[in-house]
Amino acid sequence: MQTNAMRNEKVLKLPRNEVAAFRVAVVGRDSLTGGLLADALVHNLKCDTIVTRHSELLRELGTNTIDLVIISAEAGPSSGVGIELANSVFVAYPKLPIVILMNDPANDSVLQAFRAGARGVFNPQDSISDFIDCVEHVKKGSIWAGREVTDCLLQAIRSMPAPITVNKGDSACLTARELQVVQCAAKGRSNKEIASELHLSEHTVKNYLFKAFEKLGVSSRVELLFYLTVQRATYRLADDPCSMTGPGD
DSSP states (O other): OEEETTTTEEEEOOOTTSOOSOEEEEEOSSHHHHHHHHHHHHHHHOOEEEEOOGGGHHHHHHHSOOSEEEEETTOSSSTTHHHHHHHHHHHHOTTSOEEEEOSSOOHHHHHHHHHTTOSEEEOTTSOHHHHHHHHHHHHTTOOEEOHHHHHHHHHHHHTSOOOOOOOTTSTTOOOHHHHHHHHHHHTTOOHHHHHHHHTOOHHHHHHHHHHHHHHHTOOSHHHHHHHHHHTHHHHTOOSOGGGOOOSOO
């Protein structure tokens, strides 16, 4: 084990006579949680592990070869930092597998995690054997969700109304600006963030969302996310609508 105080990181390595199967970066809710998970990974999967802070992860990815990232949703000084960090990693390294640790997962937070690029969502209160199973599956390219997380996803799907077909000629078709706003909302952005990115007032954003929800037959952002996923081919959605500008302000 090596420690680098200046980087606020802990590197756990296998003995010199063993070759690591892969390398993992862990951002835990705190240093103790991160260290325990790292120990489990080294012991069970024979991999090298870096335990680092949320503020240091992107720098670590830029200077080290990392094969999988584990991020606590509760990492950082405020709520949502872990999800935002996962999204930043996904944007910078879209092929890098991500596992998000989430205590007390709920429908909205689970969807946000997968939307942010996670291929696995794990509740740290579950067993270490389940954690190892999650990492193994995600490392192989699969999507992994425990029973509680799966229940959240199924509940969200069941709450969705039957999707309607919206064509350009239909009166229910969204305007260009409404489409930008709902796509930003589906990415987990708040009304305030959408307003800032699209140079609108929060009140205007709220009105756009209200009109769009009414047209699409949805009543929440959870339903909106599934609706846009189903209708993606119909709308031919842009990768990052929040960076676009257009008429309809």
